[in-house]
Each structure stands twice: as structure tokens, then as C-alpha cells.
Amino acid sequence: MRPEDFDLISGILKTRSGLILSPEKVYLLESRLTPIARAKGLETLDDLINEIRLHRKEALLSEITEAMTTNESFFFRDNTPFDLFKDKVLPELIKRNAQTKKIKIWCAAASTGQEPYSIAMIVKEMGAKLEGWDIEIFGTDLSNKVLEKAKVGLYSQFEVQRGMPIKYLMKHFAQVGEMWQISEELKGMVKFKPMNLLDNYMGFHNYDVVFCRNVLIYFEPDMKTKVLEKVRKAMKPDGTLFLGAAETVLGITDKFKPVTGSRGMYHTTDVSDALSSSLRTG
Amino acid sequence: MKSCLVVDDSKVIRKVARRILEELSFDIKEAVDGQDALDNCIADMPDVVLLDWNMPIMNGLDFLKALRRTDGGDNPVVVFCTTENDMAHISAAISAGADEYIMKPFDREIIESKFSQVGLL
Ligand SMILES: C[S@@+](CC[C@H](N)C(=O)[O-])C[C@H]1O[C@@H](n2cnc3c(N)ncnc32)[C@H](O)[C@@H]1O
Numbered sequence: 001m002r003p004e005d006f007d008l009i010s011g012i013l014k015t016r017s018g019l020i021l022s023p024e025k026v027y028l029l030e031s032r033l034t035p036i037a038r039a040k041g042l043e044t045l046d047d048l049i050n051e052i053r054l055h056r057k058e059a060l061l062s063e064i065t066e067a068m069t070t071n072e073s074f075f076f077r078d079n080t081p082f083d084l085f086k087d088k089v090l091p092e093l094i095k096r097n098a099q100t101k102k103i104k105i106w107c108a109a110a111s112t113g114q115e116p117y118s119i120a121m122i123v124k125e126m127g128a129k130l131e132g133w134d135i136e137i138f139g140t141d142l143s144n145k146v147l148e149k150a151k152v153g154l155y156s157q158f159e160v161q162r163g164m165p166i167k168y169l170m171k172h173f174a175q176v177g178e179m180w181q182i183s184e185e186l187k188g189m190v191k192f193k194p195m196n197l198l199d200n201y202m203g204f205h206n207y208d209v210v211f212c213r214n215v216l217i218y219f220e221p222d223m224k225t226k227v228l229e230k231v232r233k234a235m236k237p238d239g240t241l242f243l244g245a246a247e248t249v250l251g252i253t254d255k256f257k258p259v260t261g262s263r264g265m266y267h268t269t270d271v272s273d274a275l276s277s278s279l280r281t282g
Numbered sequence: 283m284k285s286c287l288v289v290d291d292s293k294v295i296r297k298v299a300r301r302i303l304e305e306l307s308f309d310i311k312e313a314v315d316g317q318d319a320l321d322n323c324i325a326d327m328p329d330v331v332l333l334d335w336n337m338p339i340m341n342g343l344d345f346l347k348a349l350r351r352t353d354g355g356d357n358p359v360v361v362f363c364t365t366e367n368d369m370a371h372i373s374a375a376i377s378a379g380a381d382e383y384i385m386k387p388f389d390r391e392i393i394e395s396k397f398s399q400v401g402l403l
Contacts, residue, residue: 079398157367157385161392165399166372166383175369 001026005049009033009064012052016065017142018198018219018227032067066143070218073111075164076118077213081242081264085209086122088262089240093208094129096238102134106207108197108231109215110139113150113190114159117182119211120189121168140195147192153182197227204234213264214244221252228253232268241266284402285309285326289319289342290334290363299332299363302390306403316340320348327354330402333380335364335371343378350379359400363388 006026013019021029030045037048052060076082093103107116116139123135141147160169160180173180197215210231216224231241232255241256242264243249249256249266256266286308288299300310311328313319315337323331331349335342342362349355359381364371367385375383382396397403 158392161385161388161396163395163399166376166396170369170372170376 001030001045005046008049008052012061013065013068014220016061016198017069017196018223019065019068020218020220021068029068033064036063036067066145069143069146071111071143071146073114073214074159074162075114075168077115077163078245078264079163080262081211081213082118082122084262084265085119085242086125089209089265090122090126094126097208101132102136103209104136104207104236105138105209106204106211106234107137107139108195108210108212110141110150110192111143111146112155113139113146113153113182113192114155115139115211115213116150116190116192117153117172117186118164120186121172123189124172124186135189137190139190139192141192142194142196144194147194150190150192151187153187154179155182156180197230198223201230201234207235207239209240209242210235211242213242214247216247217244224252229255232256235268237268237270239268241268283307283309284329285311286330286332287311287313287319287322287328287358288332289313289316289337289345290332291315291337292334295334295363299393302393303332305390306394306397316342316345316348319345320352323349323355323358324352328358330397331358331360333360333362333364335362335366335375343374346375346378346380359402361396361400 006023006029009029010021013021033048034045037043037045040048042048042051097103105119107119110116116137119137123130123137139147139150154176156179160173169180172183172186174183212231216227219227228249235241243266245264249258255269257269259265259267286303288296288303288310290296290299291314296312300312303310308330311322313322317340319331319333320340333342333346342364346360349358349360360379361382361384362375362380363384363386365386372383381400384392384396394403
């Protein structure tokens with residue numbers, strides 16, 4: 001691939017999804033975009049690039065942007081955030097929101113749904129404690145394709161075994177041929193909608209908890225800052241944020257602060273001191 | 283170091299499982315069928331049993347039931363690891379006292395994730 005072609009594509013990716021693609025990832029561009037070229041009846045990737053140069057068709061730009069996202073996800077990924085959510089965050093919210101009986105949770109890079117469905121399983125486990133509560137679990141992602149998969153909720157044997165205890169599989173999945181499908185009940189607990197983290201966050205307000213995991217890792221520092229500050233505005237003043245294992249707010253924004261002893265968990269700064277001490281004693 | 287008894291009639295599977303589990307710092311013993319496994323357990327109860335289902339002489343489920351009736355046989359964590367991948371088998375295994383269930387084919391990641399679910403890692 002010629003350097004000017006690489007610059008064209010990586011420029012498109014950066015403005016449309018925030019993805020920073022370094023030149024040594026050129027093989028990734030070639031392997032993911034060549035099938036798109038073929039599917040469009042074009043002979044080579046060069047033809048596809050010419051097509052982009054000539055017409056800049058919105059649909060094609062979206063398609064290549066989606067094709068370059070990394071969608072890997074698993075149920076209960078890294079365990080710790082989900083244990084913290086179950087043992088600390090939810091019990092605290094049950095006390096704090098006792099008046100409204102409402103909890104709002106947002107998965108801001110939900111991919112194929114494993115993360116929001118893991119949350120739904122945990123919420124379900126709480127049983128009577130959340131009887132009569134309104135629990136919103138909202139999964140958004142840039143890519144429509146992954147959200148379609150999330151909505152159908154069909155997972156391979158390999159996917160349901162990575163990170164998920166067998167008891168959850170027995171409780172919440174049914175076998176469909178070689179695949180496993182999540183129950184209608186859990187599907188009913190999660191809403192999915194396309195949303196780009198670089199766009200505006202209209203309609204996103206008052207979230208108690210945001211999972212924004214394994215997506216900022218692909219962005220440049222100033223883009224991470226912008227996204228996290230917008231996420232902050234979509235949250236309650238005393239909200240909790242979960243990031244991926246290789247992500248942090250340190251050096252990125254002072255709107256969030258790590259919770260001591262709780263890896264991957266962050267509080268909004270205004271109240272974080274008071275809250276983290278109440279979580280420690282509670 | 284925790285001990286793990288790998289029970290499978292396939293030598294290849296035992297070898298793969300041994301390699302993965304040794305890397306996870308388990309001390310490995312092997313058994314070739316349910317009866318062999320039971321004899322092993324009675325002689326020296328392991329901390330964990332990784333258990334195939336279909337084996338000659340005594341199958342995995344019969345072994346598990348016998349193990350749970352044996353003195354000290356409540357202790358080992360039992361993780362099935364089998365090509366039986368339907369809900370009926372899974373339920374039967376869990377009701378008989380299995381702690382986790384792996385559907386073959388497996389890899390290091392699945393073993394690691396299942397073992398950590400049951401608190402072994
Ligand atoms: C690696 S997955 C993470 C899935 C899940 N959060 C987890 O941790 O397992 C990253 C997801 O981020 C999405 N993504 C990438 N850029 C995005 C953007 N600008 N806005 C919204 N989602 C984006 C991708 O489509 C992909 O599904």
C-alpha cells in the first residue's frame with residue numbers, strides 16, 4: 001500500500017471512530033479491506049481506494065470504519081469489574097437510589113453484547129433486592145453489525161465458555177444447534193442502539209454507572225480526554241466508571257479518580273472522596 | 283502446589299491438559315478411566331479432578347457419583363471436560379456434584395477461566 005493511501009484511510013478512521021492506526025498495522029488494513037473490495041466486485045484494494053477518493057460515499061466510509069474496529073469481547077471480562085459492580089456498586093446504589101428505585105447503566109462500547117448481558121445476569125442474581133426497580137441497561141456501539149449480533153444474542157460454544165460460569169449458562173441460555181442463545185428475559189433487560197463516542201451525547205443523562213471498556217485504548221490521548229469528559233457529563237454527580245484493564249484516567253482527565261483498591265473502577269471527582277470512604281466501610 | 287487428577291482415556295488429551303495445568307502450577311496425576319480415577323482418589327485425594335465423560339470401564343458421571351460417596355470425596359473440585367455439550371448432560375453433571383463444566387474442544391484460555399471461576403487460580 002502506498003503511503004498516501006495509508007494516510008487517506010487512517011485519516012478517515014481517525015475522524016470517524018477515533019481509531020489510531022500506526023503504519024506497521026498496514027497488514028490489518030489490507031486483510032480487512034480486501035474482502036470489502038471483493039464483495040463490491042472490485043479486483044483489488046487499490047480499486048477500492050480509488051472509489052473512496054472519487055466518491056467518498058458515506059455508506060462505504062462507514063463500512064470500512066466498522067470493518068477496522070476490534071470487536072473482541074467476553075462475558076465477565078477480567079472478572080474484577082463485575083465482582084466490584086456486584087459487591088460494591090450495586091449494593092451502594094440500592095441504598096442510595098431507594099427513593100427513585102431506578103438505576104441507569106450504560107455500556108458505551110457494548111460490541112456483541114457480552115458486557116451488558118453479564119451486567120443483566122448480575123442484576124438478575126440480586127433477585128428480591130431489586131424487585132420493583134427500574135434497571136436500565138443500555139448498550140451502544142459505533143458498529144451496527146456487532147449490535148445486530150448482540151440483539152440476537154447467539155453465541156458460540158467457545159464464546160460462552162470464556163469467562164462465564166456454567167451455572168449462568170444453565171440459567172440464562174438455550175441451545176440452538178451448535179450455538180447458545182441468551183434468554184428472552186435477559187434480552188428484555190438490555191437495550192441496544194448505535195452511537196459514536198465522538199459524536200454528541202444527546203439523550204444520555206444521569207447514568208449511575210458507565211462501562212467504557214477496551215475502546216479508549218485505540219484513541220489518541222486528547223481524544224480520550226474529550227470522550228471521558230463527555231461521558232462524565234452524561235453521568236450522575238456521584239457516578240461510577242469502569243475502564244478496561246489497560247486503560248486509566250490518570251494523565252487523561254481529572255473528572256474521574258481511581259478508587260483505591262478497586263482495579264479498573266473510577267468515581268466522578270466531585271464526591272469521590274466521600275463515596276469511596278463510604279464504600280470502604282460499607 | 284495444588285494437585286490435579288486428569289482423567290481421560292485419550293493420551294493426547296491428557297498430555298495437552300497436563301501441559302496447560304502444569305503451566306498453571308498444578309501437580310498432575312493421570313487416570314485412564316473412571317475406575318482408575320477412583321482408585322487414585324482413594325489412595326490419595328487430589329484437590330481438583332479434570333474429568334472426561336465417555337470412557338471404558340467406568341464413565342465420568344459414575345466416577346463422580348462414586349467419588350462423592352467416598353470418604354473425603356466431597357473435597358475435590360470436579361471440572362468436567364467432555365464432548366458432551368447438551369444441556370441434559372450439563373444438568374446431570376452439575377446435579378451429581380460437578381463444580382464446573384468444559385465443553386470440548388478446550389484451550390488454555392477456557393481452562394484458565396473455568397478454574398478461576400471456581401477459585402482455583
Ligand atoms: C474491543 S470491543 C470492547 C467490548 C467490551 N466493552 C469489552 O470490553 O469486552 C471495542 C468496541 O468499541 C467499538 N468502538 C470503536 N470506536 C468507537 C466509537 N468511536 N464509538 C463507539 N464505539 C466504538 C467497536 O465497534 C468495538 O465493538
